[in-house]
Amino acid sequence: MLQIKNLTKIYEGGVKALDNVSFDVPDGQFLAVIGLSGSGKSTLLRCINRLIEPTDGEILWNGEDITKASPEEMRRIRRKIGMVFQHFNLVHRSKVITNVLAGRLGYINPAWSLLNRFPKDDIQKAIKQLERVGIADKADHRADELSGGQQQRVGIARALMQDPDMILADEPVASLDPVLAHSIMKHLEDINDKDGVTVLCSLHFLDLVHRYADRVVALNQGQLVFEGLPSEIDDKKFKDIYGRDAERVG
Amino acid sequence: MTEQNNKNKKASPWKSIQLGLAVLFGIVVYAYGFQITKVDLEDLRSERRQESLTRVMRALAKPEIFEYEQTEEIVNSPVYITCPASGEPTLPEPDKSGPYLVIAPACAEPGETVQVEGFNFAPNVSGPLRFVPGSDPANVVTLGRDNVETDASGHFIYEFVLPERPSDDVQFIRATLKQNVGAPRLTQTAKDTWEKIVETVFLALLATTFGTFLAIPLSFVAARNLMKPVRSPLASIAFSLLGWPLGIVIGYVIVRFVEGLSAPFAGNIPINLVSIIAAPALMIFGLRWALPQEELVKPSTSMQLMRWGVLFVSVLLGFFGLFQLADLSKNLGQIKIESFEWLAFLGNFLFQTGDIVSIITPALGGLAAGGVLSSFMGKIGQRTTEKLSPATVKLFNIVFATLAGATVFGLLGLLVEWLYQIGNPTYTVWGPGITGGVIGLALAIFTNPKDTLPTGLVIYYVTRTFLNGLRSIEALVMAIVFVIAVGIGPFAGMMALALHTIVSLAKLYSEQVESIMAGPLEAIQATGANRLQTIIYAVVPQIVPPYISYTMYRWDINVRMSTIIGFVGGGGIGFLLQQNINLLNYRAASAQMFAIAIVVSLMDYVSSVMREKAV
Numbered sequence: 001m002l003q004i005k006n007l008t009k010i011y012e013g014g015v016k017a018l019d020n021v022s023f024d025v026p027d028g029q030f031l032a033v034i035g036l037s038g039s040g041k042s043t044l045l046r047c048i049n050r051l052i053e054p055t056d057g058e059i060l061w062n063g064e065d066i067t068k069a070s071p072e073e074m075r076r077i078r079r080k081i082g083m084v085f086q087h088f089n090l091v092h093r094s095k096v097i098t099n100v101l102a103g104r105l106g107y108i109n110p111a112w113s114l115l116n117r118f119p120k121d122d123i124q125k126a127i128k129q130l131e132r133v134g135i136a137d138k139a140d141h142r143a144d145e146l147s148g149g150q151q152q153r154v155g156i157a158r159a160l161m162q163d164p165d166m167i168l169a170d171e172p173v174a175s176l177d178p179v180l181a182h183s184i185m186k187h188l189e190d191i192n193d194k195d196g197v198t199v200l201c202s203l204h205f206l207d208l209v210h211r212y213a214d215r216v217v218a219l220n221q222g223q224l225v226f227e228g229l230p231s232e233i234d235d236k237k238f239k240d241i242y243g244r245d246a247e248r249v250g
Numbered sequence: 251m252t253e254q255n256n257k258n259k260k261a262s263p264w265k266s267i268q269l270g271l272a273v274l275f276g277i278v279v280y281a282y283g284f285q286i287t288k289v290d291l292e293d294l295r296s297e298r299r300q301e302s303l304t305r306v307m308r309a310l311a312k313p314e315i316f317e318y319e320q321t322e323e324i325v326n327s328p329v330y331i332t333c334p335a336s337g338e339p340t341l342p343e344p345d346k347s348g349p350y351l352v353i354a355p356a357c358a359e360p361g362e363t364v365q366v367e368g369f370n371f372a373p374n375v376s377g378p379l380r381f382v383p384g385s386d387p388a389n390v391v392t393l394g395r396d397n398v399e400t401d402a403s404g405h406f407i408y409e410f411v412l413p414e415r416p417s418d419d420v421q422f423i424r425a426t427l428k429q430n431v432g433a434p435r436l437t438q439t440a441k442d443t444w445e446k447i448v449e450t451v452f453l454a455l456l457a458t459t460f461g462t463f464l465a466i467p468l469s470f471v472a473a474r475n476l477m478k479p480v481r482s483p484l485a486s487i488a489f490s491l492l493g494w495p496l497g498i499v500i501g502y503v504i505v506r507f508v509e510g511l512s513a514p515f516a517g518n519i520p521i522n523l524v525s526i527i528a529a530p531a532l533m534i535f536g537l538r539w540a541l542p543q544e545e546l547v548k549p550s551t552s553m554q555l556m557r558w559g560v561l562f563v564s565v566l567l568g569f570f571g572l573f574q575l576a577d578l579s580k581n582l583g584q585i586k587i588e589s590f591e592w593l594a595f596l597g598n599f600l601f602q603t604g605d606i607v608s609i610i611t612p613a614l615g616g617l618a619a620g621g622v623l624s625s626f627m628g629k630i631g632q633r634t635t636e637k638l639s640p641a642t643v644k645l646f647n648i649v650f651a652t653l654a655g656a657t658v659f660g661l662l663g664l665l666v667e668w669l670y671q672i673g674n675p676t677y678t679v680w681g682p683g684i685t686g687g688v689i690g691l692a693l694a695i696f697t698n699p700k701d702t703l704p705t706g707l708v709i710y711y712v713t714r715t716f717l718n719g720l721r722s723i724e725a726l727v728m729a730i731v732f733v734i735a736v737g738i739g740p741f742a743g744m745m746a747l748a749l750h751t752i753v754s755l756a757k758l759y760s761e762q763v764e765s766i767m768a769g770p771l772e773a774i775q776a777t778g779a780n781r782l783q784t785i786i787y788a789v790v791p792q793i794v795p796p797y798i799s800y801t802m803y804r805w806d807i808n809v810r811m812s813t814i815i816g817f818v819g820g821g822g823i824g825f826l827l828q829q830n831i832n833l834l835n836y837r838a839a840s841a842q843m844f845a846i847a848i849v850v851s852l853m854d855y856v857s858s859v860m861r862e863k864a865v
Binding site for chain 1: 537541542543544545546632633636767769770772773774775776777778779780782783786787788791792794795
């Protein structure tokens with residue numbers, strides 16, 4: 001159970017990216033986060049694993065306040081939260097398998113990382129994850145040799161390596177064409193269904209939201225403007241979320 | 251739009267005046283520059299200068315690389331300087347079966363021009379024409395600047411001025427024509443140049459290697475994007491600052507103790523051999539046990555203590571192994587391999603490496619212990635801040651920040667004392683100590699006890715200042731200092747170049763680190779990787795290509811720099827070059843310049859190939 005309570009983030013310079021946001025996410029839910037660009041979706045997701053330090057508020061995960069965790073505890077918490085990015089964020093010059101294995105770093109003793117060593121079990125596990133996302137044959141390629149869709153699959157395999165209880169997906173399909181977008185979303189859906197992993201996924205397209213999400217939260221200028229089922233987004237709600245001039249497409 | 255154009259048109263006279271003034275100003279600046287740099291082509295027009303220039307350019311174009319075995323044909327011909335009173339003397343008919351000279355006229359006043367013609371010489375040979383005084387045949391005078399050269403039929407004709415050596419006796423003109431025979435061979439200059447260019451390349455190689463090794467860690471510390479997020483609470487900073495000196499002392503003492511344990515077996519090669527195999531094996535075994543690769547549940551306290559113990563013993567074993575390795579390589583290095591004299595450099599390498607290892611191991615131990623204790627105490631400080639109430643943390647901060655400030659400034663004061671020998675402890679120990687204490691106290695009082703301070707940025711600025719300061723000192727100046735420290739020779743040059751390489755590469759590298767893509771960094775952090783792991787898996791792969799190209803470029807710079815370093819006694823080809831330039835031996839200097847040019851262009855080629863492979 002993830003509980004966000006009165007979460008606020010004010011950046012240096014005074015931009016209020018999140019304004020007193022509160023909502024709960026039960027375990028195993030597929031939650032879509034929608035809103036315009038700059039509405040605070042990325043900031044929200046990054047506050048949850050504290051890639052961005054929240055200014056105020058609490059994030060309780062299974063009763064533990066993430067915002068107060070020490071660096072040591074943060075390492076333990078982060079390794080249970082996988083993250084998938086819009087621009088994939090793979091290390092281009094490293095092999096695909098190394099990128100996937102990097103998902104294990106939260107578990108591995110840093111002294112061994114100095115020698116660039118991973119346990120044998122992890123290597124087998126990495127191959128399994130690559131098989132799961134369907135690109136095991138690319139394991140020894142350099143990450144930047146892969147196409148966008150393939151890179152995002154590597155990103156998902158990396159998140160899976162963490163044995164996550166939750167995956168934060170920050171616009172995972174915004175850089176992909178519609179066909180690839182569905183295949184990536186299906187992988188996330190599969191992980192959500194079969195492994196019971198909670199998924200928080202920010203999305204742009206409402207058809208994807210309707211198709212994959214169990215529930216939706218919407219942000220507008222850092223404020224929570226909607227929380228409910230995808231089917232509840234009618235024309236009025238749509239205008240609340242995206243502004244009065246917005247037109248529905250697709 | 252038209253209005254805009256009109257406006258421009260209206261403003262145009264003023265603009266023209268501005269432009270005119272700017273041009274005028276430019277002319278004045280360059281005019282003054284001409285005055286300052288003494289631009290003057292008048293000297294160049296003088297015939298004497300042109301002649302010297304031509305001579306030097308021709309010498310530079312003919313590097314002294316090959317020489318031939320030579321045979322000489324020496325022919326004398328009599329001449330009278332001031333014609334005898336009896337009138338023009340009759341000269342004996344020259345032997346026309348061999349080479350001979352004809353001088354016309356056979357007598358003249360000193361300073362008069364005479365023509366000499368040579369016949370029957372070997373074709374296309376050259377050599378000097380000399381004047382041999384009749385009274386003192388050993389004291390010859392070379393006539394003219396140029397050698398005479400024969401044509402294809404072995405004939406030459408040459409006009410020269412008779413020297414001021416009037417005499418009643420018969421005197422001689424001697425032609426010494428030299429002929430190359432056999433295959434060309436390398437000159438002594440070429441051999442010396444080869445030896446020194448090899449020295450230069452290796453000097454630059456070692457300087458670059460050592461410099462690179464030390465510049466890499468420094469570059470991470472000098473990168474703003476990596477250091478900015480590093481923040482820690484005051485208690486942690488104070489504790490880790492105290493940990494450094496304490497750890498260094500403890501580590502040094504312990505490693506010296508291990509050295510004492512190792513010393514009795516220093517000369518015993520079998521024991522050396524056994525221990526350099528056994529010690530690392532045991533150490534790795536211990537480390538593997540004490541540092542499990544993955545740990546899903548937190549171990550119990552007693553287990554952790556045991557691991558610390560094993561870790562400590564393993565590290566001691568490692569140091570024991572290092573000392574034994576140093577002894578072994580010293581011992582092996584000293585064995586004289588009679589029949590393999592040419593392998594002596596390997597022996598020297600072993601001995602010197604052993605020596606270096608035995609000298610730096612205690613320092614290494616001290617630094618390692620300092621780092622470990624400092625990070626350990628930093629963690630304790632962090633925990634203290636997290637667990638205790640703000641009031642208690644404040645009290646804790648007041649005590650330890652004061653202590654840490656006093657310690658750090660006191661130590662700095664001691665350094666100042668050592669450098670400047672002020673001899674007054676009020677200024678060098680108590681003053682700085684109290685100042686540091688006050689700074690620490692002020693920090694503790696005026697900061698919120700649970701707040702974090704930008705440690706990373708402070709380290710970043712200190713490192714940057716240090717790097718910039720050292721970088722502004724030219725390698726040439728550093729070389730002078732090192733020549734004093736370790737004596738004239740390539741070693742001093744190597745040290746100077748290495749130091750300069752460290753500081754300049756660290757700066758270049760750190761700028762590369764600052765320009766890496768932030769995305770992968772974020773992704774690796776999100777997996778729970780700690781700072782070290784983030785650097786290894788997200789930063790290092792991104793910076794390999796620029797690091798390689800900068801390193802190669804630096805090697806290239808070092809090769810060129812080492813030509814200069816030789817001027818102050820830093821070894822390398824520069825010494826030879828300077829010597830030849832001073833002796834006006836331009837053909838030899840030219841050989842050295844060509845060697846440098848060839849090496850530099852070869853290195854450029856090699857580095858481009860390597861970059862291509864690495865990127």
